[in-house]
Amino acid sequence: MGGKVTFYPEKEAGNHLKAEFAGAGGKHVLLLGHFDTVWPMGTLANMPFRIQDGRAYGPGVYDMKAGIAMMIFALRALKEAGPHTVL
Numbered sequence: 001m002g003g004k005v006t007f008y009p010e011k012e013a014g015n016h017l018k019a020e021f022a023g024a025g026g027k028h029v030l031l032l033g034h035f036d037t038v039w040p041m042g043t044l045a046n047m048p049f050r051i052q053d054g055r056a057y058g059p060g061v062y063d064m065k066a067g068i069a070m071m072i073f074a075l076r077a078l079k080e081a082g083p084h085t086v087l
Contacts, residue, residue, distance in 0.1 A: 001075055021075065031075075033068045 001021070008016040014036055037060035049058030 001072075001079060003075075021079075023078075031071045033064045033071060035065065035068070037063055 003019040003021045006018045006020075008018070010016065014034075039059040043059045047059055049056070049061070051057070
């Protein structure tokens with residue numbers, strides 16, 4: 001979507017990504033999320049991921065991943081609205 005992406009590798013924890021998008025008006029917005037899940041090892045054996053009737057089920061489905069998807073949609077909407085959109 002035209003952002004400047006920087007990758008920050010980590011040795012003892014998950015890696016980090018920073019994506020910066022140009023805007024107008026001098027205001028900044030921080031969108032923060034994570035891709036990891038906090039379910040214990042072995043959870044998938046008892047609660048596997050599945051799609052049923054157009055919905056996804058399983059560990060982490062209704063986690064921050066949904067928030068990240070919403071962030072992407074919001075960024076697309078702002079990009080389509082133009083550089084002078086007021087937040």
